[in-house]
Amino acid sequence: MHTISTLTSDQPEEPGAVPSGRLPASRSFRRAFDDLRAGVAARELWSHLGWQDIKQRYRRSVLGPLWITISMAVTAFALGLLYSQLFQADIATFLPYITVGLITWHFLIGCLQEGSNAFIENEDMIKHLPAPLTVYALRTVWRLMIMFVHNLIVYAVILAIFFPALAQPGYTIIEEGGIPQPGLNVTALMAFPAFGALALNGLWVVLLLGITSTRFRDVPQVIAAISSLLFFMTPIVWSIDILAAKFPETGGGWRQYLYEFNPVYHFLEIIRAPMIGNVQSLHHWFVVGGFTVVGWLLTIVVMRNYRSRVSYWV
Amino acid sequence: MVSIDVRNAYVDFPIFDAKTRSLKKKVLGKVGGKIGTESKVPIIEALQDITMSIREGDRVGLVGHNGSGKSTLLRLLSGIYEPTRGSSRIVGRVAPVFDLGIGMDNEISGYENIMIRGLYLGMTRKQMQKRVDDIAEFTELGNYLQMPLRAYSTGMRVRLALGVVTSINPEILLLDEGIGAVDSAFMNKARNRLVDLVKRSGALVFASHQDELLLELCTSAVWLDEGHVRQQGSLREVLTAYKGKDPYESIGAEAAKRLGIRSSTPVGSGYTS
Structure with a gap:
C-alpha cells in the first residue's frame, strides 16, 4: 500500500482550479464559525472545567464555594451601610441597590480581567491539545456565571428582608430629591433576558481580549490598572440621582455624561433596574444591543484573522 | 474516512x-x-x-x-x-498524545483527572464512566484513584495518563516519544495496550x-x-x-x-x- 504520497507540488497552482482540491485556508470566516460551533458543542468539557475552576479555588476550605457568597454578603453589607449613611439614603433600598450593583460588577469586570487571561492561563492546554478556542472562553464565562449564581443567594436574602420597601411604588433610593422608582413588579422578569445579554457579551469580550492579550501582554495590565477607576466611575456605590440631586436646577447637566459614556453603566443598568424595581430605560438596551452587534462583528473578524495565531503567541 | x-x-x-x-x-x-x-x-x-x-x-x-x-x-x-x-x-x-502530564491537575483525584483528560480527547462523560474501571485495573492504582494527584509518584502519574490515553478510540492517533519513565514490567503491559490502541486507530x-x-x-x-x-x-x-x-x-x-x-x-x- 502506497502510504505517503507527495501531492502535486510540481504542478503550478492555479487559483481556484487545482484538480486535487484546494485546501481550506486558515484565515476564513468558516473556520472562525467552526471554532465557535465546535466550542459550544463541547459543553461537557467547558462546563466541567468551569466548575472545576470554582472547586479548585476553594479546595480544602470547609465552606468551599460558599465563600463567594459570604465575601459578597460582607462587602455588600458594609458598603451598603457606609454609603447609605454618606448619601443619607434609606438602607432598606440602598443596600439592595449596592448588592445587585456589586454582584453584576463582579461578573462584568470578571469578563474583562479573566477574559484577558483566558488563553494565557491555558497555554499548556492550547499547545498540547487541539480544542476550539471558544472552549476556553466558555470555560471563563461559565465560571463567572457560577460565581454570579452563588452571589445571587445574597440577593435572595436581601430581597426577602427588604421586599416591602422595594415593592413600594414610588420609593426613592435617596431621601432628598431621589427619582421615584416604580417598585418591584412583574417587569423584574426583564432580568432574565438581561442576564442572557450579559453572558452573550461576556463571550465576545473574553474571546476578543483573550486573543489580543496573547499577542500584547500589556492588555491584562491595562485592564488591571483601570479596573478600580472603572469601579468608582460606575454608579455602583453611588447612584445617578445623588448626582442629579446636587444640581437640582439642571438635573445634573453635563455631569450625566460621566456615566452615560461609560458602557459598564448600561450593562449594569439593564439587569439592576429590574432586579430592584428601578426605572427601566430602553436606551440602556439600545446601547447594549449596539455593543453586542459591533462587538461580535469585531470579534468574528479578529477570530478569522488571528484565531490560528493564538497557539503561536501563547 | x-x-x-x-x-x-x-x-x-x-x-x-x-x-x-x-x-x-x-x-x-x-x-x-x-x-x-x-x-x-x-x-x-x-x-x-x-x-x-x-x-x-x-x-x-x-x-x-x-x-x-x-x-x-x-x-x-x-x-x-x-x-x-x-x-x-x-x-x-485527532487524539494527540504528546506530553503525558498535560491536562493533569495536581489537586483533584485520579478519577477526576481521568474524566477531564477523556473529555479533552473528545470523549463524552458517559463513555469515560464506562472506561474508568478498565483504566483502574490497567493502572493497578486501586484506591489511589481517590487520592489527589499530588500524592502520586512520577511513575504513577505516567500510568494514569497512559491508562487514559490508551483507553480511547482515536480516529487519528499522534504519538510523541517519551512514553517511558515507567518500570519495565509495566512497560510490557503498556506496550500491548499501545499496540491495541494503534490497531484501533484509523491512522497513526x-x-x-x-x-x-x-x-x-x-x-x-x-x-x-x-x-x-x-x-x-x-x-x-x-x-x-x-x-x-x-x-x-x-x-x-x-x-x-x-x-x-x-x-x-x-x-x-x-x-x-
Missing part, C-alpha cells in the same frame, strides 16, 4: 521577547529550525515546505534528530498549529527514537531534518538512510520474535501489510 493533507506548509514561530541582535548571532546554529530575521520580530522557521498526506490505515513513523521539528510537525498534523504559509486539512478526530503518526517501537507500530516513515522533509518512504528505507544501517540488523532477539521476523529477513517483508 480519516485523512490529513498538508501542502507546502510552513510553521514560523515569532519570538517576541528575544532581542533580534542576540538571535542573529545564533542563526548559524545547527540544531533547530532556520531563524529568519527579515521582520522586526525574529522568526524561527520550525517547519519548511512540508507536503504530506495521511490516509486511513497509514502508520507513519517520524524520525530525525533533536530539534528537527518532529514535535512541531505532530502539532501541525493535530491542528494545534495551523500553517503560517501553505495549507492543511484534517478530517477526523509516531515520533520516536526507538527503532523497535517504530518497527512494531509503523509501516512507513518520514525523516525530518532541520525543519524539512528529507525523505519519505517505507519505514525500512527511511530508517536505513537515517541511521546509515539496516534497522533489522541491530534489533534484539526478543523484539525480533515479537515482530515475527528473522534478522535475516529480506527487504520488503515483515513490515508491509
Whole structure:
C-alpha cells in the first residue's frame, strides 16, 4: 500500500482550479464559525472545567464555594451601610441597590480581567491539545456565571428582608430629591433576558481580549490598572440621582455624561433596574444591543484573522 | 474516512521577547529550525515546505534528530498549529498524545483527572464512566484513584495518563516519544495496550527514537531534518538512510520474535501489510 504520497507540488497552482482540491485556508470566516460551533458543542468539557475552576479555588476550605457568597454578603453589607449613611439614603433600598450593583460588577469586570487571561492561563492546554478556542472562553464565562449564581443567594436574602420597601411604588433610593422608582413588579422578569445579554457579551469580550492579550501582554495590565477607576466611575456605590440631586436646577447637566459614556453603566443598568424595581430605560438596551452587534462583528473578524495565531503567541 | 493533507506548509514561530541582535548571532546554529530575521520580530522557521498526506490505515513513523521539528510537525498534523504559509486539512478526530502530564491537575483525584483528560480527547462523560474501571485495573492504582494527584509518584502519574490515553478510540492517533519513565514490567503491559490502541486507530503518526517501537507500530516513515522533509518512504528505507544501517540488523532477539521476523529477513517483508 502506497502510504505517503507527495501531492502535486510540481504542478503550478492555479487559483481556484487545482484538480486535487484546494485546501481550506486558515484565515476564513468558516473556520472562525467552526471554532465557535465546535466550542459550544463541547459543553461537557467547558462546563466541567468551569466548575472545576470554582472547586479548585476553594479546595480544602470547609465552606468551599460558599465563600463567594459570604465575601459578597460582607462587602455588600458594609458598603451598603457606609454609603447609605454618606448619601443619607434609606438602607432598606440602598443596600439592595449596592448588592445587585456589586454582584453584576463582579461578573462584568470578571469578563474583562479573566477574559484577558483566558488563553494565557491555558497555554499548556492550547499547545498540547487541539480544542476550539471558544472552549476556553466558555470555560471563563461559565465560571463567572457560577460565581454570579452563588452571589445571587445574597440577593435572595436581601430581597426577602427588604421586599416591602422595594415593592413600594414610588420609593426613592435617596431621601432628598431621589427619582421615584416604580417598585418591584412583574417587569423584574426583564432580568432574565438581561442576564442572557450579559453572558452573550461576556463571550465576545473574553474571546476578543483573550486573543489580543496573547499577542500584547500589556492588555491584562491595562485592564488591571483601570479596573478600580472603572469601579468608582460606575454608579455602583453611588447612584445617578445623588448626582442629579446636587444640581437640582439642571438635573445634573453635563455631569450625566460621566456615566452615560461609560458602557459598564448600561450593562449594569439593564439587569439592576429590574432586579430592584428601578426605572427601566430602553436606551440602556439600545446601547447594549449596539455593543453586542459591533462587538461580535469585531470579534468574528479578529477570530478569522488571528484565531490560528493564538497557539503561536501563547 | 480519516485523512490529513498538508501542502507546502510552513510553521514560523515569532519570538517576541528575544532581542533580534542576540538571535542573529545564533542563526548559524545547527540544531533547530532556520531563524529568519527579515521582520522586526525574529522568526524561527520550525517547519519548511512540508507536503504530506495521511490516509486511513497509514502508520507513519517520524524520525530525525533533536530539534528537527518532529514535535512541531505532530502539532501541525493535530491542528494545534495551523500553517503560517501553505495549507492543511484534517478530517477526523485527532487524539494527540504528546506530553503525558498535560491536562493533569495536581489537586483533584485520579478519577477526576481521568474524566477531564477523556473529555479533552473528545470523549463524552458517559463513555469515560464506562472506561474508568478498565483504566483502574490497567493502572493497578486501586484506591489511589481517590487520592489527589499530588500524592502520586512520577511513575504513577505516567500510568494514569497512559491508562487514559490508551483507553480511547482515536480516529487519528499522534504519538510523541517519551512514553517511558515507567518500570519495565509495566512497560510490557503498556506496550500491548499501545499496540491495541494503534490497531484501533484509523491512522497513526509516531515520533520516536526507538527503532523497535517504530518497527512494531509503523509501516512507513518520514525523516525530518532541520525543519524539512528529507525523505519519505517505507519505514525500512527511511530508517536505513537515517541511521546509515539496516534497522533489522541491530534489533534484539526478543523484539525480533515479537515482530515475527528473522534478522535475516529480506527487504520488503515483515513490515508491509
